[in-house]
Amino acid sequence: MSPTASPPDATPDRPVLQLDATGVLSSLQDRGRFGLRRLGIPWAGTLAEPWRGIANALVGNAADSPVIETFEAGLCVRAQAGAVRVAGVGDLTLWLETDSRPPTRIAAWRSLTLQPGQRLRIASTGRYRIGLLALAGIDIPLHHGSRSSYARAGLGGLDGGTLSAGQCLPASRPPPGAERSVAPADLPACHALAGEVDAGATLALRAVPGPQDEAFDAHELARFFGDARWTISSGTDRMGCRLDGDALVHRQGRGADIVSDAILPGSVQVPGTGQPIVLLNDAHTAGGYTKIATVISTDLMPLALARPGARLRFLCVKADDGVHALRAVQGTVAGIQERLMPLASQPGTETLLSANLIGGVVDALSPSPSSC
Amino acid sequence: MSTGSASLPGGPTGVSLRAVGDSALIVEFGDTLEPALVARVQALDRAISLACDTGALPGIVERVPTFRSLAIVLDPLITTARQVADGVRPLIGDTDRDTGPTATRQWCLPVRYGDEHGPDLGSLALTLGMDEQEVVTRHGACPVSVFMLGFLPGFAFMGTTDPLLQQPRRSEPRLRVPAGSVALAMQLTAVYPWDSPGGWHLIGHCPVPLFDADADSPVLLGPGDRVSFRAVDDQEHQQLCADRAAGNLQVERFLDRS
Numbered sequence: 001m002s003p004t005a006s007p008p009d010a011t012p013d014r015p016v017l018q019l020d021a022t023g024v025l026s027s028l029q030d031r032g033r034f035g036l037r038r039l040g041i042p043w044a045g046t047l048a049e050p051w052r053g054i055a056n057a058l059v060g061n062a063a064d065s066p067v068i069e070t071f072e073a074g075l076c077v078r079a080q081a082g083a084v085r086v087a088g089v090g091d092l093t094l095w096l097e098t099d100s101r102p103p104t105r106i107a108a109w110r111s112l113t114l115q116p117g118q119r120l121r122i123a124s125t126g127r128y129r130i131g132l133l134a135l136a137g138i139d140i141p142l143h144h145g146s147r148s149s150y151a152r153a154g155l156g157g158l159d160g161g162t163l164s165a166g167q168c169l170p171a172s173r174p175p176p177g178a179e180r181s182v183a184p185a186d187l188p189a190c191h192a193l194a195g196e197v198d199a200g201a202t203l204a205l206r207a208v209p210g211p212q213d214e215a216f217d218a219h220e221l222a223r224f225f226g227d228a229r230w231t232i233s234s235g236t237d238r239m240g241c242r243l244d245g246d247a248l249v250h251r252q253g254r255g256a257d258i259v260s261d262a263i264l265p266g267s268v269q270v271p272g273t274g275q276p277i278v279l280l281n282d283a284h285t286a287g288g289y290t291k292i293a294t295v296i297s298t299d300l301m302p303l304a305l306a307r308p309g310a311r312l313r314f315l316c317v318k319a320d321d322g323v324h325a326l327r328a329v330q331g332t333v334a335g336i337q338e339r340l341m342p343l344a345s346q347p348g349t350e351t352l353l354s355a356n357l358i359g360g361v362v363d364a365l366s367p368s369p370s371s372c
Numbered sequence: 373m374s375t376g377s378a379s380l381p382g383g384p385t386g387v388s389l390r391a392v393g394d395s396a397l398i399v400e401f402g403d404t405l406e407p408a409l410v411a412r413v414q415a416l417d418r419a420i421s422l423a424c425d426t427g428a429l430p431g432i433v434e435r436v437p438t439f440r441s442l443a444i445v446l447d448p449l450i451t452t453a454r455q456v457a458d459g460v461r462p463l464i465g466d467t468d469r470d471t472g473p474t475a476t477r478q479w480c481l482p483v484r485y486g487d488e489h490g491p492d493l494g495s496l497a498l499t500l501g502m503d504e505q506e507v508v509t510r511h512g513a514c515p516v517s518v519f520m521l522g523f524l525p526g527f528a529f530m531g532t533t534d535p536l537l538q539q540p541r542r543s544e545p546r547l548r549v550p551a552g553s554v555a556l557a558m559q560l561t562a563v564y565p566w567d568s569p570g571g572w573h574l575i576g577h578c579p580v581p582l583f584d585a586d587a588d589s590p591v592l593l594g595p596g597d598r599v600s601f602r603a604v605d606d607q608e609h610q611q612l613c614a615d616r617a618a619g620n621l622q623v624e625r626f627l628d629r630s
Binding site: 154261266287 | 378390391392393394395396398400403404405433434435436437438439440441443445448449452453520521522523524525526527529583585590591594595
């Protein structure tokens with residue numbers, strides 16, 4: 001489909017958001033596809049679930065709406081046939097592009113109306129690997145109970161795969177009312193959900209020991225939950241995060257192999273190499289390596305958003321601590337959603353929310369952004 | 373068995389319960405692969421299913437039966453691992469007296485054995501000291517149960533195979549096993565639903581899709597299903613492949629209704 005042609009059945013009442021570019025990897029994700037792990041089908045779902053709730057609230061979507069989850073820079077979307085409302089969340093550098101005018105810098109954590117032909121481009125996902133984009137009224141059919149993409153098995157999304165350039169996402173007219181943004185005082189909390197970590201600092205992941213912690217002696221367990229430091233290797237994706245560090249040693253005579261049992265997101269597998277792998281949403285549902293610990297639910301998002309080279313350690317906690325953390329995150333998200341503010345501008349007007357600008361100045365004499 | 377800080381009061385002898393992360397409980401019946409343990413796992417799975425239907429166990433998201441453990445995923449905002457464990461523990465004792473499900477699906481899957489469809493049939497027969505036909509006959513004569521699914525969507529680990537056919541996996545796995553490959557390793561047999569890496573011995577090809585994203589039920593086999601294999605000739609195999617390509621292969625025809 002050419003970049004300027006609308007799908008034939010798109011109208012102002014049924015506009016579409018066309019994908020001009022998808023960056024490294026973009027896919028549609030909701031909370032996940034539950035109930036099918038016994039058949040070998042993982043949950044999938046977004047790696048940034050708290051952010052999905054905020055993004056959907058910004059555009060007035062129901063809580064179960066899918067969002068575009070995108071890795072690194074490059075996603076570029078275009079309104080076709082009618083205006084659409086979108087919201088980008090993350091540490092995003094966003095540009096609003098309109099033909100024959102210079103691009104305008106747009107803040108993340110706010111909704112925005114794109115007029116037909118206008119484009120929104122993610123020039124950077126900043127300190128995190130991932131950003132999300134919500135689309136008001138996104139209309140995608142359920143596939144076995146979820147809209148989440150699990151491309152390996154052709155499930156979910158638009159057509160069973162990840163998103164590709166030229167595809168169109170059906171949407172609705174922008175909701176009535178002004179565009180909205182997260183309250184400025186809530187922005188630090190938005191970033192804290194992703195584990196606000198200064199460059200060079202070590203991410204601490206809270207984990208519950210087991211289920212095969214007995215495969216390691218007391219010294220190795222103390223090291224794993226104490227002094228051991230790990231670096232995220234280059235081999236990280238939606239299935240899991242490989243770590244490099246001083247190899248973990250299994251108990252004498254106890255090897256890395258087990259008769260397969262269930263794997264869940266958060267499982268920390270230790271194969272014979274002694275280099276741990278933390279499994280994420282798209283990981284296999286069962287496996288035959290010892291699992292030394294299970295990361296608590298809330299701490300998978302910071303891990304998934306961190307880049308190769310990031311340093312991390314594990315902290316030993318109880319299941320109850322994970323539940324408390326989950327309740328706290330849910331409370332934080334609910335509060336942020338309640339305090340969303342209308343923007344003063346009229347719908348459709350480009351707006352610079354100067355309080356949210358991280359950097360970068362538009363040169364009115366230059367036809368394109370100074371850096372992408 | 374595990375004795376870490378996430379352990380909960382145990383069940384009957386040899387059965388342990390422990391919290392896994394903050395959103396799951398695992399009931400471990402053992403750490404070996406044997407039919408008796410699989411049967412107990414599946415019996416507990418059925419008992420919990422009934423309890424969930426009556427509302428006796430709120431907050432359970434799903435259960436994942438494996439060879440020797442049952443993972444129970446829970447919603448931590450509704451219940452806790454401890455509460456689920458308390459609700460599940462009374463059900464464990466009956467699992468070694470369980471006589472099996474009241475109704476089991478029984479499949480009969482067609483297989484074109486050997487030649488280019490089963491590139492390891494010859495070498496496996498040689499290792500086992502029998503001719504290829506005997507391997508085929510023994511595989512077809514031994515109905516198996518689906519022990520669990522995993523590794524990939526729709527990949528069913530089935531057993532127990534004829535003891536005379538049991539061999540370790542290949543020393544060198546293949547980078548690509550064609551979808552539909554019928555395979556043997558250890559005391560198990562499987563049909564690969566997808567092109568994938570694989571280290572099992574490939575003895576034939578089954579044209580029935582084990583995974584179909586667009587079917588009402590995307591995965592053909594479920595834990596506890598019974599499966600037997602029937603040798604087909606080239607003509608029938610090609611007809612079945614053609615039916616499938618044309619969208620005319622109804623999988624129900626492979627369900628025994630005896």
